[in-house]
Amino acid sequence: MEKLIAFLKDKKITEVECVISDMTGIARGKISPVDKFVNEKGMRLPESVLLQTVTGDNIGQEVYFELLDSAEIDFICVPDENAVFLLPWTLEATAQVIHDTFDRMGNPIELSPRNVLKKVIKLYDDHGWQPVIAPEMEFYLVARNEDPDLPLKPPMGRSGRAESGRQSFSIDAANEYDPLFEDMYEWCEAQGLDIDTLIHEEGTAQMEINFSHGDALSLADQVFVFKRTLREAALKHNVCATFMAKPVTNEPGSAMHIHQNVLDKTSGKNIFTLDDGTKSPLFLSHIAGLQRYLPEFLPLVAPSVNSFRRFLPGTSAPVNLEWGEENRTCGLRIPESPPHTRRIENRLAGADANCYLAVAASLLAGYIGMVEGLKPSNPVHGKANESRTANVNCLPLTLDEALVAMEESEACRKYLGDAFTTGYVAVKQAELENFRRVVSAWEREFLLLTV
Template sequence: MDKLIAFLKEKKITEVECVISDMTGIARGKIAPVDKFLAEKGMRLPESVLLQTVTGDFVDDEAYYKLLDDADIDFDCVPDQNAVFLLPWTVEATAQVIHDTYDKMGNPIELSPRNVLKKVLKLYDEQGWQPVVAPEMEFYLTSRSDDHDLPLKPPVGRSGRPEAGRQSFSIDAANEYDPLFEDMYDWCEAQGLEIDTLIHEDGPAQMEINFSHGNPLELADQVFVFKRTLREAALKHNVCATFMAKPVTNEPGSAMHLHQSVLNKETGTNIFTNDDGTKSSLFLSYIGGLQQFIPELLPLMAPSVNSFRRFLPGTSAPVNLEWGDENRTCGLRIPESSPQNRRIENRIPGADSNCYLAIAASLLCGYIGMVDKLKPSTPVQGKANESRSNNTHNLPLTLEEALAAMEASAACKQYLGEAFTTGFVAVKQAELENFRRVVSSWEREFLLLTV
């Protein structure tokens, strides 16, 4: 705790937000005066927090009592002194501290998304491997509205006008929101978030932020903090920022493209590359693992009904698990690079996914591929064929289908645990049932006076 205590004193922190990530990626926890935080050296939360849905509801009683103690006991939350972030937007000097979760015997809580990622990273460590990731986060800026039935609209920029049409890579269009992004960059710098490039994406007021490559756990923490930071910066400028996978009808969806490579821990060399600079067998097996197991773990990369709207035919998202060099029509793209920087870009995860779980799932697929020496399909030249009938590895195209595949996945239960698999599926099924009860504007528009 010495490092954490020194940080709190140096920054003259008066309040500490003690947080964990739930299944959705929502920060849940407690806010404590710094003196109480230091005295208690952690916090306790009820186990049920990790079975809470995005609507704030809980899973049904059968799943609830199967996974949790009947008395709804607390688990222990221990601060990670390497995951401490200043909150620049608060009036009082406040720090956000991400916690790890343990039961009374000191065992990691299996339902915790951060623990899931740490479990996967341990598999790599046992092999002498160090995975490296670099997330790319897409998002939309929108006008504020309290009417959920109204379609989202782009906000008014510095020119006094909202964006119209596609503005991919436009510098001027990105500059429309300079005051917001200046705050975002300042706040990210104050928190030590390693963000790199800002890009205007295809959709109106759709942007992308690239993170510098690094340790997967540290990057997951940074994405977790970044989402909240961007939302706060947007609200300061009277707009909203959303990481929904498909927030606007007939506009491109938002992804969390995930670049990944693996180093030999002893030598620091990229195991995806042979000594002569060619693609290694481990590289090909990693791709084979992604192709075979993403369909079973897809809910960890596409966690809601809205996630699957991004995969509809005719959208910009690749609805396939093909791979190819410099091919953005493939779900698995191999960017041009030097041999030492050879990497794979997984283009399947949505921006709405829980960063801990999406990174864990992608790394796990590649890990299984390498240890089982799986073979990938032939790389695609030109436009990837998105026809399900011609793909060897098909993606589920509905949340129902994806949850059924995950629930039946032996690999998910073996590596991520039966309790986590059961709990995650139960949470998402509860959210799906909640969604089914809502009558949509489409139904009112086309069925009200015609059926």
């Protein structure tokens, strides 16, 4: 705590937001005066926090009491000194501190998404490997929307007009929102978020921010903080930023592309490349692991009904598990790069995914491929997204199918634990049931007077 206490004193912090990530990626926790935070050195939260749905509801009682103590006890949250971020938008001098979660015996809480990622990273560490990632976050800027039954609209820019068409890579279109992005960059710099390029994506008022490559846990923390930072910057400028996977009908979806490679911890060399610069067997096995296991882990990268709207055939999103060099129609793209930076870009994950769980799923699938010595399919040259069943390891078509595959996944239970697998599936099934109870605008439009 010495390092953290010194930081809080140096920055004259008066309030501390003590947070953890729930299954959805929502920041849950408590706001504490700095003196109380320093004296208590952590916080307690009820176990049920980690099993809340995105609507704030609880899961079914049977699974609830199977996974949680019937007395509804608290777990212990311990601050991570390496996950401290200033909040530049608050009136009081405030720091956000991400916490790790433990039971009363000091064991990591299996339901915690951050602990899930740490568990996967340890698998690599036990082999003398260090995973390296670089996330790319797509998002939409939209006008404020008070009625959820109404479609989202692009916001007004500096010119006083809203975008009316797609503006891929347009500098002028991105500059329409310069005041917002200037705040975003300034706030990210103040928090130590290692963001890089800003790109105008294909959709109307759709953007992308790239992160520099680095440590998997640190970057997952940064994505967790970035989402909140961008939303706050947008609200300051009277617009909204959304990371929904498919927020606008007939517009492209938003992804969280995950670039990943693996270093040897002793030599620092990329294990995806041999000394002569060619692809290593471990590289090919990593691809094969992604092909083999991502269908079982799909709810971790596509967590909601809306996530699967992004995968519809004919969209710009990948609908397959093929791989290819510089091929954006593949779910697994191999970007052109020098041999020592050879990497895989997982293009399946949606921007709506919990960053800890999406990174964990992607790294775990590749890890299993390496330890099992799996072989990938042949690389694809040309279009790979004509059919979502082109690859033998095709993706589930719906969230229902994906949840069944995850629930029955031996690999998920072996590596991530029975409690997490059961709990996560239960949360997503509860959300799915909640969704099914809502009558949609499509039903009112086409069925009201015709059936």
